[in-house]
Amino acid sequence: MTRYILKRLLFALVTLFVIITVVFFLLRLAPGGPFDGERRLPPEIEANLKAAYNLDAPLLLQYGRFMVNLAQGDLGPSFTQKDFDVNALIRAGLPVSLMLGLGALVCALLLGLSIGIVAGLKPGGLLDTLLMAVSNLNIAVPTIVAAPLMVLLFSVTLSWFPGGGADTWWHFVLPALALGLPLSAEIARIMRGGIAETSLEPFVKTAKAKGLKSPRIVFLHLLPAASIPLLSFLGPAMAGLLTGSVVAEQIFDLPGIGRYYVQGALNRDYTLVMGVTIVYSFAILSFNLLVDVAYGLIDPRIRVAQT
Amino acid sequence: MSQTLLSKWTRPALVGFLGLLLLSPFLLPYTVNAKEGVLTIGNAGEPQTLDPHRYNLRLEETLLNDLFLGLTTFNAAGEIVPGAAQSWQTSEDGLTWTFKLRDNLKWSDGQPLTAADFVYASQRLQDPATAASLAYFMYMVKNAPEVNRGELPVSALGVSAPDAQTFVIELSQPYPYLLERLLYPTAFPVPQHVIERHGDDWVKPANWVSNGAYTLADWQPQAFVAMQANPHFYEPVSIQNVRYLPVVNEQSAYNRYRNEELHVIGSFPVGELERVKTNYPNELHLSDLLSMMYLVFNTEKAPFNDSRVRQALSLAIDQDILTDKVLRSGNKPAYSFVPDLIADYQTTPLPHVGKDRAERLQQARELLDSAGYNNPNPLKITLRHVSGVEGKKVNLAITGMWRQIGVVANLQQAELRNHFADLRQGDFDVAWAGWVGENNAEHYLTLLQSDIGNVNYGRFADARFDDMIKTAQQLSSAIQRNQQLAAAEAYVVDAYAVVPLYTVSVRRLVSQKVSGWQNNLRDVHQIRYLSWSD
Numbered sequence: 092m093t094r095y096i097l098k099r100l101l102f103a104l105v106t107l108f109v110i111i112t113v114v115f116f117l118l119r120l121a122p123g124g125p126f127d128g129e130r131r132l133p134p135e136i137e138a139n140l141k142a143a144y145n146l147d148a149p150l151l152l153q154y155g156r157f158m159v160n161l162a163q164g165d166l167g168p169s170f171t172q173k174d175f176d177v178n179a180l181i182r183a184g185l186p187v188s189l190m191l192g193l194g195a196l197v198c199a200l201l202l203g204l205s206i207g208i209v210a211g212l213k214p215g216g217l218l219d220t221l222l223m224a225v226s227n228l229n230i231a232v233p234t235i236v237a238a239p240l241m242v243l244l245f246s247v248t249l250s251w252f253p254g255g256g257a258d259t260w261w262h263f264v265l266p267a268l269a270l271g272l273p274l275s276a277e278i279a280r281i282m283r284g285g286i287a288e289t290s291l292e293p294f295v296k297t298a299k300a301k302g303l304k305s306p307r308i309v310f311l312h313l314l315p316a317a318s319i320p321l322l323s324f325l326g327p328a329m330a331g332l333l334t335g336s337v338v339a340e341q342i343f344d345l346p347g348i349g350r351y352y353v354q355g356a357l358n359r360d361y362t363l364v365m366g367v368t369i370v371y372s373f374a375i376l377s378f379n380l381l382v383d384v385a386y387g388l389i390d391p392r393i394r395v396a397q398t
Numbered sequence: 399m400s401q402t403l404l405s406k407w408t409r410p411a412l413v414g415f416l417g418l419l420l421l422s423p424f425l426l427p428y429t430v431n432a433k434e435g436v437l438t439i440g441n442a443g444e445p446q447t448l449d450p451h452r453y454n455l456r457l458e459e460t461l462l463n464d465l466f467l468g469l470t471t472f473n474a475a476g477e478i479v480p481g482a483a484q485s486w487q488t489s490e491d492g493l494t495w496t497f498k499l500r501d502n503l504k505w506s507d508g509q510p511l512t513a514a515d516f517v518y519a520s521q522r523l524q525d526p527a528t529a530a531s532l533a534y535f536m537y538m539v540k541n542a543p544e545v546n547r548g549e550l551p552v553s554a555l556g557v558s559a560p561d562a563q564t565f566v567i568e569l570s571q572p573y574p575y576l577l578e579r580l581l582y583p584t585a586f587p588v589p590q591h592v593i594e595r596h597g598d599d600w601v602k603p604a605n606w607v608s609n610g611a612y613t614l615a616d617w618q619p620q621a622f623v624a625m626q627a628n629p630h631f632y633e634p635v636s637i638q639n640v641r642y643l644p645v646v647n648e649q650s651a652y653n654r655y656r657n658e659e660l661h662v663i664g665s666f667p668v669g670e671l672e673r674v675k676t677n678y679p680n681e682l683h684l685s686d687l688l689s690m691m692y693l694v695f696n697t698e699k700a701p702f703n704d705s706r707v708r709q710a711l712s713l714a715i716d717q718d719i720l721t722d723k724v725l726r727s728g729n730k731p732a733y734s735f736v737p738d739l740i741a742d743y744q745t746t747p748l749p750h751v752g753k754d755r756a757e758r759l760q761q762a763r764e765l766l767d768s769a770g771y772n773n774p775n776p777l778k779i780t781l782r783h784v785s786g787v788e789g790k791k792v793n794l795a796i797t798g799m800w801r802q803i804g805v806v807a808n809l810q811q812a813e814l815r816n817h818f819a820d821l822r823q824g825d826f827d828v829a830w831a832g833w834v835g836e837n838n839a840e841h842y843l844t845l846l847q848s849d850i851g852n853v854n855y856g857r858f859a860d861a862r863f864d865d866m867i868k869t870a871q872q873l874s875s876a877i878q879r880n881q882q883l884a885a886a887e888a889y890v891v892d893a894y895a896v897v898p899l900y901t902v903s904v905r906r907l908v909s910q911k912v913s914g915w916q917n918n919l920r921d922v923h924q925i926r927y928l929s930w931s932d
Contacts, residue, residue: 121816122815122816122819122820123815123816123818123819124819126531133534133851134851135543135546135547136529136530136531136533136534136546139526139527139528139529139530139533139546140529140531142526142529143527143529144529171446172444172446172447172619173446173447173449173452174446174447174448174449174598174601174602174617175619179619180619183618183619183620183621184619184620239649239653242650242653243653246653246654246657247653247656247657250657250658253654253657253659254650254653254654254657254659255645255650255653255654255659256621256622256643256654256659257621341646341647342647342650343650344643344644344645344646344647344650344654346618346619346620346621347620350620351620354443354444354646357813357814357815358446358815359815
């Protein structure tokens with residue numbers, strides 16, 4: 092098992108290294124530079140700026156310097172957010188993004204599990220049809236469409252929630268809901284299938300015959316057995332939440348790292364984009380690693396096959 | 399089996415959920431509106447810096463105008479008025495400007511602000527180590543380019559402080575628009591005593607010291623910049639607390655304005671204009687911005703090196719249709735490259751303005767024919783523009799107008815940065831461009847100077863025009879200089895190097911809780927001129 096985990100860990104590290112290298116050089120290929128603003132720059136000024144940010148060195152040397160600093164945990168100064176370094180920006184933005192991601196996950200799990208269980212207990216029933224229709228709608232409507240509609244309804248018309256910002260936890264409700272909805276629908280579908288299938292298993296019949304109460308059967312017998320497919324889904328789902336948060340942060344003006352990503356890319360802020368890329372890659376690789384390890388723990392066949 | 403499982407616990411849960419939903423408006427833990435007593439403004443984006451010497455964006459100017467006070471400043475109507483200087487004098491030759499500072503000026507930490515601070519700031523701007531991207535704004539100061547290139551020490555810069563209240567600027571050649579140039583943050587004073595103690599960290603809220611009506615209270619990146627009234631400012635202000643939020647998306651700004659989260663927004667989607675006119679007539683502020691949106695021809699490249707082709711393409715464009723029928727956002731059609739909003743200046747409109755459209759199209763076809771383009775051999779060009787709804791609409795309409803004279807135009811769009819990067823490299827046939835300039839013709843006309851650099855995107859070169867501009871730049875009297883510039887414009891209009899399209903109109907919404915707002919050509923609104931309505 093240790094060997095298996097070490098192997099996955101090594102693989103994750105190599106992947107991270109490849110991502111960093113590829114993104115570093117891809118960014119430099121994009122036309123325009125971090126100092127192209129609304130106004131022109133005379134050549135002597137551009138030279139001053141490039142010297143100040145070490146952009147006048149050969150590209151390979153810049154790459155080397157970046158990697159050395161990175162090894163020391165220093166992501167460098169931001170090219171466009173001149174008053175902050177990338178570490179400070181990520182320190183400020185990451186909690187917001189984590190809060191959004193966590194909120195979305197909680198929304199998705201709460202909604203998805205309850206819809207899935209209710210629908211799966213009586214497949215083909217009216218409630219099932221209705222709930223699955225809603226879920227399909229949630230999958231089909233992307234965040235970029237659902238979120239503005241929610242803002243229009245819940246903040247502009249009803250004025251229950253703010254339409255943007257991150258001052259209080261109340262500000263996170265709409266974005267978390269908007270981001271969590273598509274995920275909740277997928278969780279609901281998986282749970283529905285799991286519950287419906289597991290309900291037919293002999294051990295459920297046994298439990299029923301023993302005279303156990305319904306909630307006890309659902310939560311102690313059905314749910315754990317039906318949750319196994321959900322586990323394998325959650326790894327990629329977390330990645331989906333991360334990428335989705337880029338959209339949600341834009342729409343709800345949330346000061347998270349997803350917004351830095353978009354603006355950093357538009358402004359050719361090389362170091363900022365690198366920093367966010369590293370955080371995202373690290374997060375996704377960690378989720379995948381965790382899921383891989385969890386698999387190994389749950390299913391001995393995988394452990395044997397991979398070692 | 400499942401029947402009983404379902405009924406026992408779902409019903410109460412569903413009823414509970416519905417009940418909670420109905421009750422939720424009464425359970426609101428927070429108010430969603432803007433905080434009481436804090437003027438909350440949606441700014442076009444996140445400032446990249448609050449260091450006045452390193453800034454580059456208009457949206458940063460907005461904040462810096464509240465945080466600092468230059469020698470000259472704006473009043474609420476956008477006119478130039480005395481700022482930190484109470485008066486000034488110009489020498490006979492226009493090369494020496496002497497400014498007298500106000501009495502008892504102070505930094506926000508209570509330290510006295512003297513002419514030496516302006517000397518330090520001027521030197522810091524040109525110091526190559528500052529890497530100020532807009533240092534060239536002050537290149538008219540004696541020795542400034544040499545200092546900025548590192549060829550001369552900063553002490554060689556033509557600024558001095560004969561006494562604590564007198565600041566003297568020496569110029570390398572006359573520049574009658576200096577008072578206007580001093581409005582930009584590049585000419586703002588910065589606190590030497592703080593910068594020397596904290597280095598680059600002087601811009602952090604904890605270390606912040608400035609001389610404007612407000613000081614920096616807090617800055618959460620991408621969330622807000624908070625300011626509070628500066629107790630040491632020379633006159634009291636009405637609004638004590640301000641928050642600028644970065645709201646990039648127009649729709650989001652509009653939504654949050656309607657939800658009363660923001661008191662002021664810089665723009666809203668153009669599609670909402672009619673609705674806003676009916677629903678918020680007293681809050682809508684539509685105002686012209688000193689600016690020029692234009693098409694530029696790559697005059698180095700055939701066939702755009704042929705002025706007949708440029709003239710034909712220019713003749714076919716109807717500016718009125720673009721603004722009134724296509725954009726419908728209050729933008730003003732432009733017939734001259736220098737906006738006709740500029741004070742004390744007579745613009746020269748395109749020669750064909752006012753002519754009948756059919757006649758213009760006929761003339762355009764003849765010109766194209768003489769240049770060798772006709773039905774069997776149509777002129778094929780690519781028109782480049784910045785991606786976005788407005789760019790797409792305008793440029794699509796232009797290709798339609800060109801089709802009427804048999805020109806086949808393809809549209810190619812690119813994101814802003816790529817677009818201008820390509821333009822600077824001359825990688826285009828015809829391209830859309832924009833310029834938000836100063837209130838003087840020189841700031842526009844020099845874009846066509848052959849040695850101005852790559853901001854003359856089309857590489858237009860005309861020796862006589864260059865000479866005329868250079869002659870104008872020797873004149874210290876604004877009146878004479880404007881006359882000479884007007885002559886240069888009248889001369890260059892026949893070259894059709896660019897096609898003026900329209901000047902931008904700013905669509906703002908300002909809450910009725912705020913009073914003192916005045917529309918102006920520069921769209922500058924210092925908070926100190928505003929107050930809460932009772």
